[in-house]
Amino acid sequence: MSKRWIVLMLTLCISFACLPTQQATAQLGIAEVIRAGVKRVIRAVDLRIQRLQNRTIWLQNVQKTLENKLSELKLEQIASWTARQRDQYQVYYDGLTQVKGIIAQYQRIREVINRQALLVKEYGRVWSLLQKDTRFRAEELQYMGKVYEGILDASLHNIEQIASVIQSYSLKMEDADRVALIQQLATGVEQNYHDLRTFNQQNITLSIQRGKSVQEVQTLKKLYGVK
Incomplete structure (x- = not known):
């Protein structure tokens, strides 16, 4: 066997040996990007929820004040309200309803x-175990x-979409469109999670079936x- 042939065979062996490592590194990179995206989005959501909750508390206090004032007024006084006053109070009630709706979306x-x-988290736990499992070729x-x-690529896409939904609250976007997009993302993430768990279970079951003894x-x- 010539030296050139030996070198070629060694090169091929090294290349094939590196494939799983390179693939694992790429997957870990995607997982880290998703994990960082998750943390970033959670912080953004929590911040906005806090602001909205503060706004809601303020509106609720206004609502209570209005209701107390209304209870003190006599019917003839209510009848003498101007249209401007009614519109002002209506704005407060509409604002409270809107903020409550946005909080529900968040x-x-x-x-x-x-x-x-x-x-x-589930991906990282199971995949790290599978890579060390000698029962798999x-x-x-x-x-x-x-x-x-x-699955991770699809999840990364969902994270990017969730970030765009949060950004949409500062842009012009119809509320109905936002609600529909949130539901679409929820369905997509749930499907990704289901696919991951199903695939994990298949791989785990296969490993257990290859156990050679009860103890194993x-x-x-x-x-x-x-x-």
């Missing part, structure tokens, strides 16, 4: 973000990596957190 966004964060791990990478099976179940 709370829904936070639920979506929490699910997204849970997805990243290199090509099987490579296939798993591609599937996980696809029990060890695997404990390792993967299977009851």
Whole structure:
């Protein structure tokens, strides 16, 4: 066998050996981007919720003041109100309703973000165990990596969309469109989370099935957190 052939074979072996590592590094990079995005969006949501809650408290106090004043007035005094006064009070009530609606939207966004964060955590836990699992061949791990990478890419897209929804509160966007987009993102994140858990379970089940003894099976179940 010539030296050139030996060098070529060694190069190919090294290249194939590096594939899973490179793929794992890429996936970890995506996961870190998602995790950073999740934290950033959570901070933005929490800040806005706090501001909205403060605004709501102020409006609620105004509402109570108005209601107290109304209860003190006699019917003939109410009848003598000017249109300007009625419009002013209506603005307060409309503002309270609007702020409450926005808070509900932000709370829904936070639920979506929490699910997204849970997805990243679940991915990191199971994928790190699968890569160390000697019951899987290199090509099987490579296939798993591609599937996980696809799920993470979709999750990254959702994070970017959630950030755009939060930004939309400072831009001109119809409330109905925003609510529809939030629901769409919630559905997408839930689907990603479902896909991840399903794929995790398939891989975990396969590993346990390959256990060669009762003791090994029990060890695997404990390792993967299977009851």
